[in-house]
Amino acid sequence: MTIEPNEPIVYNHILVRFGELSTKGKNKKDFIKRLYTNVKNALSPYQKLTYERTHDRMYILLNGEDGEAVANVLKNVFGISSFSLAIRVPSQIEDIVAMGKRVAMEDDAQTFKIDTRRSDKRFPMISDEVNRAVAGAILKATSMKVDVKHPQLRLQIEIHETDTYLMKGRIAGSGGYPVGVGGKAMVMLSGGIDSPVAAYLTMKRGVAIECVHYASPPYTSARAQEKVLELARMVSGYQGHIRIHIVPFTDLQLAIYEHCDESYAITIMRRMMYRIAERLAKQQGALAIVNGESIGQVASQTLESMAVINSVIQMPVIRPVAAMDKLEIITLAKKLGTYETSILPFEDCCTIFTPKNPVTKPAIDKAEKMEQRFDYESLLDQCLQGITTMEIDPIAKTEEDEEYF
Ligand code: ATP
Numbered sequence: 001m002t003i004e005p006n007e008p009i010v011y012n013h014i015l016v017r018f019g020e021l022s023t024k025g026k027n028k029k030d031f032i033k034r035l036y037t038n039v040k041n042a043l044s045p046y047q048k049l050t051y052e053r054t055h056d057r058m059y060i061l062l063n064g065e066d067g068e069a070v071a072n073v074l075k076n077v078f079g080i081s082s083f084s085l086a087i088r089v090p091s092q093i094e095d096i097v098a099m100g101k102r103v104a105m106e107d108d109a110q111t112f113k114i115d116t117r118r119s120d121k122r123f124p125m126i127s128d129e130v131n132r133a134v135a136g137a138i139l140k141a142t143s144m145k146v147d148v149k150h151p152q153l154r155l156q157i158e159i160h161e162t163d164t165y166l167m168k169g170r171i172a173g174s175g176g177y178p179v180g181v182g183g184k185a186m187v188m189l190s191g192g193i194d195s196p197v198a199a200y201l202t203m204k205r206g207v208a209i210e211c212v213h214y215a216s217p218p219y220t221s222a223r224a225q226e227k228v229l230e231l232a233r234m235v236s237g238y239q240g241h242i243r244i245h246i247v248p249f250t251d252l253q254l255a256i257y258e259h260c261d262e263s264y265a266i267t268i269m270r271r272m273m274y275r276i277a278e279r280l281a282k283q284q285g286a287l288a289i290v291n292g293e294s295i296g297q298v299a300s301q302t303l304e305s306m307a308v309i310n311s312v313i314q315m316p317v318i319r320p321v322a323a324m325d326k327l328e329i330i331t332l333a334k335k336l337g338t339y340e341t342s343i344l345p346f347e348d349c350c351t352i353f354t355p356k357n358p359v360t361k362p363a364i365d366k367a368e369k370m371e372q373r374f375d376y377e378s379l380l381d382q383c384l385q386g387i388t389t390m391e392i393d394p395i396a397k398t399e400e401d402e403e404y405f
């Protein structure tokens with residue numbers, strides 16, 4: 001590629017740096033492959049983009065697409081530590097120096113620093129010699145000064161075998177692992193504040209999710225369900241697609257209120273939710289259940305309650321917000337953009353039959369005895385058979401997206 005001296009510089013590439021790779025050791029190959037797929041899925045609306053990758057970097061060629069719009073999408077893809085808009089030149093010292101000089105001359109900075117990284121050690125100059133060559137040209141052509149501690153312009157140069165990338169600035173990525181490298185979990189998604197945050201934190205650890213929602217029509221309205229679907233759509237962008245299972249929970253819930261003591265109704269209702277979640281998770285190949293429980297938040301979330309509720313299933317239950325306080329969860333929900341939807345005042349199945357004095361320290365034998373008063377197994381079967389499954393897609397789907405499921 002030759003760039004005529006008078007053409008304005010166009011940052012026509014994005015260089016993507018991977019996150020958290022060092023801790024994953026042998027899984028590095030999976031990590032990169034998955035990240036590559038996820039980035040392409042997330043950017044599928046930008047059809048002119050093309051992609052290249054090496055063992056530790058990924059390059060996106062803009063081909064005329066809007067770099068800023070692409071950057072906004074990349075910020076939400078887990079597994080990226082940072083990325084930069086870049087200009088590509090051939091790996092020849094004359095080209096590198098000429099482009100470094102032009103970048104500096106187009107910038108208003110008074111001070112600068114050059115940071116060269118050589119990924120191809122066969123390049124005939126070491127990094128420091130490249131730094132000096134480029135800095136020398138800039139000092140000659142401009143009135144800028146070198147400042148190694150607090151430069152206004154930090155020009156990064158990455159030399160690879162045939163191409164070299166020049167960049168200024170670095171945009172932070174979301175970190176974490178690419179969604180899908182860590183298997184799949186079933187998230188209990190309510191209309192509240194906590195569970196969308198739990199879903200986000202789970203995906204950030206590389207775990208793909210499906211969601212289960214318990215609805216109790218006509219006690220819960222169609223609008224309450226719309227709200228849950230909207231929350232699912234809001235977090236679906238992090239993995240490109242979300243499947244949500246809506247469980248018809250009314251009959252089971254009414255039976256609980258008919259046969260069990262009021263103070264144990266919530267405990268038993270949650271034991272039923274766990275049982276359904278586990279069976280559904282197994283059906284769908286999910287390895288764990290995730291929910292938005294936070295220690296001490298309500299009566300059913302004391303450690304004693306959690307133990308009695310959790311005891312009905314074997315599968316691990318991940319509670320990403322268990323040790324966060326409500327304000328921390330709210331801050332995260334606001335950052336994700338789910339907060340405003342979560343606080344819409346539509347009734348949830350938990351809020352409808354709220355007993356006056358829910359037990360905070362339930363006894364497991366009491367819960368078991370109450371459950372023996374009715375045939376909950378056939379009601380559980382009914383719930384599972386009545387499930388409606390929906391696919392939530394924030395963006396156009398590509399074939400590779402199918403690989404998640
Ligand atoms: P809030 O944000 O107001 O606490 P919440 O949705 O977290 O609301 P909780 O009663 O605290 O409601 O329920 C704890 C967890 O149980 C939720 O975070 C969610 O994971 C799960 N859960 C509760 N209700 C439902 C439901 N109707 N469908 C699916 N999961 C639910």
Ligand code: MG
Pocket residue numbers: 192194292293294297
């Ligand atoms: Mg909660």
